[in-house]
Every structure is written in structure tokens, then in C-alpha cells.
Amino acid sequence: MNMRLNEDENKVNEIKAALIANGGFCPSKGADHNPANKCMCAEFKMQIENLNYEGYCRCGLYYKEK
Numbered sequence: 001m002n003m004r005l006n007e008d009e010n011k012v013n014e015i016k017a018a019l020i021a022n023g024g025f026c027p028s029k030g031a032d033h034n035p036a037n038k039c040m041c042a043e044f045k046m047q048i049e050n051l052n053y054e055g056y057c058r059c060g061l062y063y064k065e066k
Helices: 010-023 042-049
Strands: 001-006 063-064
Touching: 042 063
Parallel strands: none
Antiparallel strands: 001 063
16 A cells, blocks of 8 residues: 655645645535544545555545555
8 A cells, every 4th residue: 555645736735735724624624623634534544444445535635546
């Protein structure tokens, strides 16, 4: 398993700025500042554990390869 940042540097910079402005909470989760939504969110951590999953996290910052 490999994980990497999105290859689009502009998108990465936008997401990182949104994370800073949002106190480290996933910008795609809206105003829900639940601890499970803190980056790297619980949803993506579960996807990482799934050996068959390949794709981006919800906001698009990270990509998990098989």
C-alpha cells in the first residue's frame, strides 16, 4: 500500500489552506467539527485499512494506491 498527496499542486495548496482555516477539520465535511472529521479523517483511515480500496480521500488531498 502506498499513499501520496494529490498530484495537482494547486488543489493540495487549496485544501491545506482550507484545513488551516477550518482548524484542521476536513473541508469537505462542512461545519461538522466532530473529532472523526479531523484530517486525516476517520472515513479515509477506514478506507486505508481496506486492502481493496484505491482512490482519493473525500476532499482529494490524499490518494491511496493498492
